[in-house]
Amino acid sequence: MLEKIQKMLTIRSSSVRVLLAEALGMYMLMVLGLSCAAQVVLGKGEFGHYLSINLGFGIGVTMGIHVAQGISGAHLNAAITLTHCILGNLPWRKLPAYLLGQFLGSFLAAATVFGLYYDALYDYTKGNFTVTGPTATASIFSTYPSPYMSLTGSFFTEFMATVILFLGILAIHDEKNNGALKGTQALLTGILVLGIGMGMGMNTGYAINPSRDLPPRIFTAIAGWGVDVFTAGHYWWWVPLVAPTLGSLVGGLTYKLFIDIHNQPVPECGNEKGQTDVESSTL
Template identity: 30%
Template sequence: MNEFSAELIGTAVLILLGGGVCSNVALKKTIGHGSGWIVITTGWALAVFAGVVIAGPVTGAHLNPAVSVGLALANKFEWSKVPLFVLAQLLGAMIGAFLNWAMYKDHFDASSDNPGSQLGVFSTGPAIPNNFRNVLSEILGTFVLVFCVFHFSNASGTSGTDKVKLGLGSVGAIPVTFIVWSIGLSLGGTTGYAINPARDLGPRIMHAILPMKGKGSSNWGYAWIPIVGPLLGAVLAALLFCFLSS
């Protein structure tokens, strides 16, 4: 695979599995209906593992615009490649969301009386709407993710052309899995922890355009928070990493 296809396919699998666990838990008449937050956070963590295994050998598995921006800001990734990676991540997230909808369509139809649950499969939302604390939640969650990525990856290179890649093959994806799992369990209760602009925006776009029985609003008024928050968190993580490394 080239870098674009690796990021696209890796992100598509991430969203297929991550959105899939949300479908299994939230939508009616699924076998896993109502199985709860532990199942959702575990499913998302393992979804990250799958995406990293696919894209890791080629790109280091960013799968997240915030990660790409953070690495570029720390001079660990070429700025010129950031737009290409972000486009691949966004398209991959849209593809993953579409495949999830196609698989669970009968259950989306069965949940037509609960448009909030339908939207929750695609995108995040606040448990208690409060713009400041919702943004803070996304900043903190993404800060932890990106700051940890700097420390458990091979981030010793100083050239902008160096790729930051996880070592030990597929085993290298395990630390990312545990970090995402921890973020979900500890910090995900306020907003559903997008910690990834593509993870939220791509599926939200698909929610807006896909035909769904009983579909409600895509809540575009909230959509800026899982974009701005993760990017700010990544910037802060990169700045602190650079300061401590100087």
């Protein structure tokens, strides 16, 4: 009986399976990360500090990968998915399913955290949800540059942080090089994100992921923060979309040129088949 029910519930469309896996993995990542951000901001320093946010997103990435990796490869990042398409590691026809899943999971996570902390948000702001000012709370959900940052400096920060992110991910999953032990990739990727947050988070909040930043921003615009979420920081909102995408592509090409093409398996004598295919890296 249970086998029949399981068979009935099994989704045959690979695109739908990918969409749901990316959505659930992204939801896990974002709920853990945004919840930590909410506690730090709304708790006024009594329930965590900046490191708490770094740890929350690092743990969230680890758990999100564990949730989705078997079905979709757990990209959980629109910039990385797009880079895989550009590099030929992923068919373009699968791009919409990945992006929709990531954006859906991220949006629902923002709504969940909003619901979890609504009373605390209302108490902290007296019902006045703002992007800037002494009781600003929009940064719980999306990233914003520090007041001292120029738009150029902010763009460069996000670009470089994503270069490091994708270089690290490719190294972790490169079995021809010194890849991580099987089963440890998710943990090491989470540690990588933790390190990026600890070392490069001060300037812009290290979005490094369009799927992490845009859906919660749209949610906050709807939920009471208004259009200021798009105009703040000299119209900062587009930077977490473009800079990580370019950074991911440059990171992928850099790893290919500096490491991958110099570390190909040597064909055996008489083997005319040539180089073997390389599976695309995950996250």
